[in-house]
Amino acid sequence: LWQERLLPSGFVVLGAARSQLDDQQFRLRLKEGVAKFSRRSFSEKAWEKFSENVFYESVDGQVSKDFVRLKTRLESLGQLRAQTFNYLFYLAVSSSYYGDIAANLNQAGLIEKPGQGRRATYLLVEKPFGIDRASARVLNQRLREHFFEEQIFRIDHYLGKETVQNILVFRFANGIFEPLWNRNYIESIQISMAEEIGVGSRASYFDQAGILRDIVQNHLLQIMALLCIEPPISLNDPDSIRNEKVKVLRSVRKFGEAEILKGTVRAQYEEGFIFGEPVPAYRHEKGVGADSNTETYCALKLEIDNWRWSGVPIYIRAGKRLPKRITEVAVYFRRAPTALFEGRQVGEIEPNVLAIQVQPDEGISLRIESKPPGPRLRVMPVDMDFRYGSSFGALSADAYERLLLDAMNGDPTLFTRDDEIDQSWSLLDPVLEMWRDGAVKLHGYEAGTWGPSAADELLLQNGQRWRNL
Numbered sequence: 001l002w003q004e005r006l007l008p009s010g011f012v013v014l015g016a017a018r019s020q021l022d023d024q025q026f027r028l029r030l031k032e033g034v035a036k037f038s039r040r041s042f043s044e045k046a047w048e049k050f051s052e053n054v055f056y057e058s059v060d061g062q063v064s065k066d067f068v069r070l071k072t073r074l075e076s077l078g079q080l081r082a083q084t085f086n087y088l089f090y091l092a093v094s095s096s097y098y099g100d101i102a103a104n105l106n107q108a109g110l111i112e113k114p115g116q117g118r119r120a121t122y123l124l125v126e127k128p129f130g131i132d133r134a135s136a137r138v139l140n141q142r143l144r145e146h147f148f149e150e151q152i153f154r155i156d157h158y159l160g161k162e163t164v165q166n167i168l169v170f171r172f173a174n175g176i177f178e179p180l181w182n183r184n185y186i187e188s189i190q191i192s193m194a195e196e197i198g199v200g201s202r203a204s205y206f207d208q209a210g211i212l213r214d215i216v217q218n219h220l221l222q223i224m225a226l227l228c229i230e231p232p233i234s235l236n237d238p239d240s241i242r243n244e245k246v247k248v249l250r251s252v253r254k255f256g257e258a259e260i261l262k263g264t265v266r267a268q269y270e271e272g273f274i275f276g277e278p279v280p281a282y283r284h285e286k287g288v289g290a291d292s293n294t295e296t297y298c299a300l301k302l303e304i305d306n307w308r309w310s311g312v313p314i315y316i317r318a319g320k321r322l323p324k325r326i327t328e329v330a331v332y333f334r335r336a337p338t339a340l341f342e343g344r345q346v347g348e349i350e351p352n353v354l355a356i357q358v359q360p361d362e363g364i365s366l367r368i369e370s371k372p373p374g375p376r377l378r379v380m381p382v383d384m385d386f387r388y389g390s391s392f393g394a395l396s397a398d399a400y401e402r403l404l405l406d407a408m409n410g411d412p413t414l415f416t417r418d419d420e421i422d423q424s425w426s427l428l429d430p431v432l433e434m435w436r437d438g439a440v441k442l443h444g445y446e447a448g449t450w451g452p453s454a455a456d457e458l459l460l461q462n463g464q465r466w467r468n469l
């Protein structure tokens with residue numbers, strides 16, 4: 001952001017954690033991180049300039065007197081820059097600290113009400129937001145004791161990805177797709193998130209959470225909501241998009257016992273091979289209990305009960321230790337009538353599929369049937385392809401770049417509102433409960449494969465198949 005001159009003039013970054021570091025030591029740590037992870041090649045000269053704006057103060061989020069020091073430091077940095085800063089407090093810590101930190105910020109007089117003080121004050125929090133609806137509500141209540149909803153920015157970094165934002169442009173800036181965007185023309189939708197990695201260093205967190213909480217409750221339901229919204233009234237008002245997303249989430253048919261038994265699949269990976277290398281079973285991963293029943297794969301069938309989507313199954317799957325890393329939305333259109341080709345050996349006529357790839361190569365492709373060259377009449381699918389990298393000659397910015405910038409500008413459009421989170425948990429809580437009680441079998445799947453056969457059967461019930469990713 002700094003290199004693209006997108007940061008406000010006179011900005012400072014003040015790092016705060018318990019470790020005793022001085023500014024210089026903190027800058028060195030950040031420098032290592034930037035050199036390792038930046039999408040640009042590292043420039044010593046640019047770093048020198050940027051790092052003059054970086055400072056550090058040792059603060060324990062649970063110790064209120066530390067916030068007095070934090071306030072003094074912020075004020076002295078303001079004097080140094082001769083300006084009144086807006087404050088964006090970014091809590092990149094476990095959510096168990098959010099409540100205490102918000103209370104301590106308030107007690108130190110660091111929070112100003114919107115429109116009433118000299119400065120804007122925002123709070124940026126990480127995911128996950130709660131582990132179920134009850135805990136999310138408690139967390140929300142604690143934040144709302146000190147902040148107004150419009151000051152709270154809850155990160156779902158998928159919303160910062162270009163392709164996810166492009167869903168809106170794609171639907172509403174093209175005349176040809178929106179008329180087809182409903183149950184009359186769309187047969188089904190698949191939303192898939194696959195990764196080849198296991199749990200790595202996040203085992204203790206993941207083993208408590210499972211993939212339904214970690215990926216589906218937030219990222220994949222957010223993608224579904226955006227994909228299925230009604231046209232918002234305006235793009236200038238952040239709430240009009242979020243109002244439409246909430247409507248979608250509220251319209252998803254509730255999971256009763258029968259839907260959970262028939263329409264959800266949970267599974268855990270066993271040992272296998274990833275890119276030819278042997279990998280252990282989930283239960284043998286470091287930090288995972290030998291008797292863990294946490295799901296590393298899940299598949300669900302949802303339905304949105306409204307006029308636009310009624311009867312269109314939406315299949316969602318997410319898994320670890322699958323053959324590759326990919327997140328994709330696939331919209332299957334209804335097949336064309338095939339009577340014309342009867343009696344001719346033209347090959348199978350496939351449905352048109354619109355595939356929106358969210359990662360790693362952001363892009364959109366449309367599968368259409370076509371005639372290959374030659375004297376025989378045959379039908380073959382081909383892809384019309386758009387890739388961000390090749391079409392725009394530039395790689396997309398990292399989702400966090402966009403989200404941090406929006407939060408600094410006070411634009412909450414791409415952040416999740418409290419009622420969206422509440423709806424997502426309401427939908428999945430009954431599933432989580434039945435899974436926890438062991439009412440739905442935990443399947444196994446070999447690492448490096450596309451998950452358990454039970455997930456294939458979920459689609460076969462409707463004569464469909466998962467897309468080959």
Ligand SMILES: NC(=O)c1ccc[n+]([C@@H]2O[C@H](COP(=O)([O-])OP(=O)(O)OC[C@H]3O[C@@H](n4cnc5c(N)ncnc54)[C@H](OP(=O)(O)O)[C@@H]3O)[C@@H](O)[C@H]2O)c1
Binds near residue numbers: 091092095097127128
């Ligand atoms: N890691 C991921 O892949 C990932 C993915 C998605 C979301 N998130 C979310 O991002 C947040 C941060 O994750 P993380 O993996 O970076 O966590 P982490 O490794 O636990 O890092 C926490 C940081 O917070 C500081 N900290 C811990 N307790 C503190 C306290 N009482 N007061 C002040 N600072 C404290 C720590 O530094 P000191 O020890 O010096 O205090 C450390 O720098 C979490 O909410 C997590 O759920 C992480």
